[in-house]
C-alpha cells in the first residue's frame with residue numbers, strides 16, 4: 001500500500017527531536033527570518049535549516065522540492081529584475097533586456113523567504129511521521145476529532161487512489177482505453193469520478209458510524225496505548241526558540 | 256431479565272416514504288443466538304442499527320416503540336453508553352478500519368483507548384481478541400494490507416475487545432471463504448458459551464439454521480415470523496416470506512411426513528431423519 005507521506009525513516013538527532021519541538025523550530029525559523037530587519041537573519045536561518053536537513057540525512061529527499069521551487073523562484077527573480085515597481089538603477093543588460101538592481105534585490109528577498117519557509121517545513125515533514133505529530137498534538141490538547149480527521153486523511157487518500165485503480169482496471173477490462181494521450185486519459189478519468197466520489201461519500205457515513213461503535217465520542221479521557229518517549233531537551237529547546245523569536249520581535253520594534 | 260427486548264419498533268429514515276421497520280417485536284434471553292433473515296432491503300441492517308442506538312441517534316427520522324438492551328432503553332441513552340453494552344459489526348468491513356492506526360494491533364485497541372482503559376488491560380484484551388479471531392499473526396501489519404476476510408475478522412476483534420454483553424453482526428461472513436466463515440462462527444460459539452447474546456444477519460440459510468437458537472424473518476420492514484429454525488422452516492407459509500428453507504429441509508419435505516410436523520434443518524438432523532426413514536421402509 002502506498003503511503004501518503006514524505007517521512008524518511010532514518011536515524012539522526014533531528015529525527016529524535018519530538019514533533020512539537022520541531023513545530024516550535026518551524027515557527028522560530030520563519031518568524032525570525034521575517035521579523036529581523038537585516039537580510040543576514042534570513043541567510044542564517046536558511047543555512048541553519050539546510051544544514052539540519054543535511055545532518056538529518058534527508059537533503060536528497062528535499063532536493064526535488066527545492067528543484068521545483070527553484071524553477072518558480074527563478075521566474076520571479078527575472079520578472080522582478082525586469083519589471084519590478086521600484087526599478088531605477090540598471091544592474092546589467094542581457095541580450096537587450098535591462099535588469100534592475102532594486103528588482104533583483106526584491107527577488108532575492110523573496111527567494112530567501114520562500115527557502116526559509118520551505119526548508120523549515122521540510123525538516124518537520126521529512127523527519128516526523130504525520131501520525132506522531134498529530135498524536136502529540138492531541139496529547140497536548142488538540143481535539144481528538146480534528147486529530148482523527150488529519151491522520152485518517154493520510155491513510156484514506158491512498159485508499160481512494162487504489163480504489164480508483166481498481167475501477168480503472170475494471171473499465172479497461174471492459175475495453176475502455178485508459179492509456180495514451182492526454183485526451184484519452186481525461187476521457188477515461190471522467191467516468192471514474194462518479195464511482196469514486198459516491199463510494200467515498202457513502203463510506204464516510206459508514207465510517208462515522210463505525211467510529212461511534214468504537215466509543216469514539218465517549219466523554220471520558222482517552223488512553224494513549226503507545227508511550228511516546230519524552231525528548232530530553234524539549235523544554236530547553238522550545239524555550240530557546242521562544243526567546244530568540246521574541247528577541248527578533250523586539251529588534252524589529254526597536255528598529 | 257431479557258437481554259434484548261424490542262416492542263413495536265417502527266422507524267422511517269429521514270425523507271423516506273416507507274417505514275424501514277414496521278412494528279417489530281422480539282426478545283432474546285442471555286446467551287441466545289438470534290438470526291435475522293430477509294431479502295435485500297427487508298430492514299436487517301436498519302434493525303441492527305436500532306439495537307445499538309445508531310437508529311435514531313445517528314440517523315434521525317421518525318421512531319416509535321421501544322428497544323431495551325441489557326436493561327437500558329436505547330432512545331434515552333447516548334450512543335457511547337449503549338456501545339458499552341451492545342457491540343456492532345457492520346456489513347462492509349473496510350469502512351470499519353479507522354484509518355488512524357498503523358498496525359492491526361493498534362486498530363483493535365482503538366475502542367479501548369477511547370474507553371480510557373489502563374494500558375495493561377488494553378493489551379490483554381487485544382491479545383485475547385486477536386487470538387480468538389485467529390489474526391494474532393497479522394498484529395504488526397498495516398490494517399489496509401489485510402484481505403477482505405482478515406479485515407472482517409479484525410473488525411469483529413475490535414468490537415469483541417470492548418467486551419459488550421450483546422454483539423450484533425451484520426452479515427459477518429459476507430467477505431469470508433467457507434473456511435473463514437467457519438472460523439468466525441467458531442469464535443462466536445466461544446463467545447456465546449461465555450454468555451454473550453448474539454444477533455446476526457446472514458444470507459446463508461443453512462448456516463443460520465444450524466447456528467441460531469431463534470430466527471426472526473423480516474419482509475418489507477415487518478417481522479413475519481420469530482421462531483426456532485425447525486418450527487420456522489417447517490411452517491407451510493415459509494415460502495411466502497421470500498426466503499427459501501435450508502436445502503436439507505426441502506429434501507426432507509419431499510420425502511418425509513414427520514408426525515410432529517417439524518422438519519430437520521441441519522445436515523446432521525436431516526441425516527438422522529433420513530436414516531430412520533430408510534430403516535422404516
Ligand SMILES: Nc1ncnc2c1ncn2[C@@H]1O[C@H](COP(=O)(O)OP(=O)(O)OP(=O)(O)O)[C@@H](O)[C@H]1O
Pocket residue numbers: 268269271275293294295296297298299300301302346
Ligand atoms: N440511509 C438510508 N436512508 C434512507 N433509506 C435507507 C437508508 N438505508 C437503508 N434505507 C432503506 O431502508 C430499507 C431497509 O434497508 P436495510 O439496509 O436495512 O436492508 P437490508 O435488509 O439490510 O438489506 P441487504 O440485504 O441489502 O443488506 C430499504 O428500503 C433501504 O432502501
Ligand SMILES: [Mg+2]
Pocket residue numbers: 299300301346425
Ligand atoms: Mg444490510
